[in-house]
Amino acid sequence: MKSFIKILGGFVILVISGVALAFIGARFADGPIEILAGGPFRTGELQPGPEPDWSFLADRPTVEFQLEEPARSRTTFVIVHAGRLFIPSGYMTTWWGRIWKHWPYDAESNPNALLRVDGKLYERTLRRIESGSDVAPVLAELGRKYGGGDPVPQDALDSGYLWLFELAPRR
Template identity: 55%
Template sequence: MKIIKFFVYSILFAALIVGGVLFGARFADGPLEIIAGGPFRSGELVTGPEPDWSFVRDLETVEFQLERPPRSRTTWIVEHEGRIYIPSGYMTTAWGKIWKQWPLEAERDGSSILRVGDQLYQRQLIRRKTGPEVAAVVALIAEKYNIPATPEAVASDYLWLFEMAPR
């Protein structure tokens, strides 16, 4: 009986710690790796002409923040023909439907901020389901991240693709 009580208390303690980390992350300056964080408080807003986004080819991840609700995340990014895109996979799975709320929020209001290093870029997330760029962007995602991404995954809603367009 003592062993069962020990395990129950251990599980409750672990759940309390995880819950505390998840709650506390909402007040952080950006995400904590895979844990969504609070709104950006640091970084310099870049204004002026659209940058040459080719530098993101060498980056594994970037951070972005939705403005409504003001939460930030870490994500993958690819560049194609001067435009940048971020994916969200597992959207038709039970895990994706529970864990991934940001794509639904972005589809309602795509106002966002991209943070690369200490630079902030105001962007508008636009979901891309079809178009000539979809196959090329998905191929870049598959190559860069060594995953089996396909245009069919986008067509079936398993993989959501967002362009990070200028505002």
């Protein structure tokens, strides 16, 4: 029995160490590693000029973005509405959201970000959207794309459970 407990304890320590190393190592990567926040972008070509036609992202599941401060990158859902880009952040009122979701608060402090799509970098400003004529269609598209077709209820936004940001061009 003592051998089993030692083996189990060693296995648990090994798993915890492996997870910790993955989280720490991801911070040094060029961008996020799936759901793990990554380091700042080191590759990609900055795209100056006019705003692109974002319709090619309408059915793309995720994009990568990096906040200016702190300089960490993430993978996130992306919503295209009326030629503009939006990203959601859910779970904001849950205990795991408080542990996992720091970037929305960081974005409110410093909204400057980079979006990376297909090796191209776009300077963006994250603007939180809490009301207005864009909310209902963005929630409907969020539901279509990620929620099995049902629109995300307005209450998710009103309660603070869901935050929406527009990835507006940086001026």
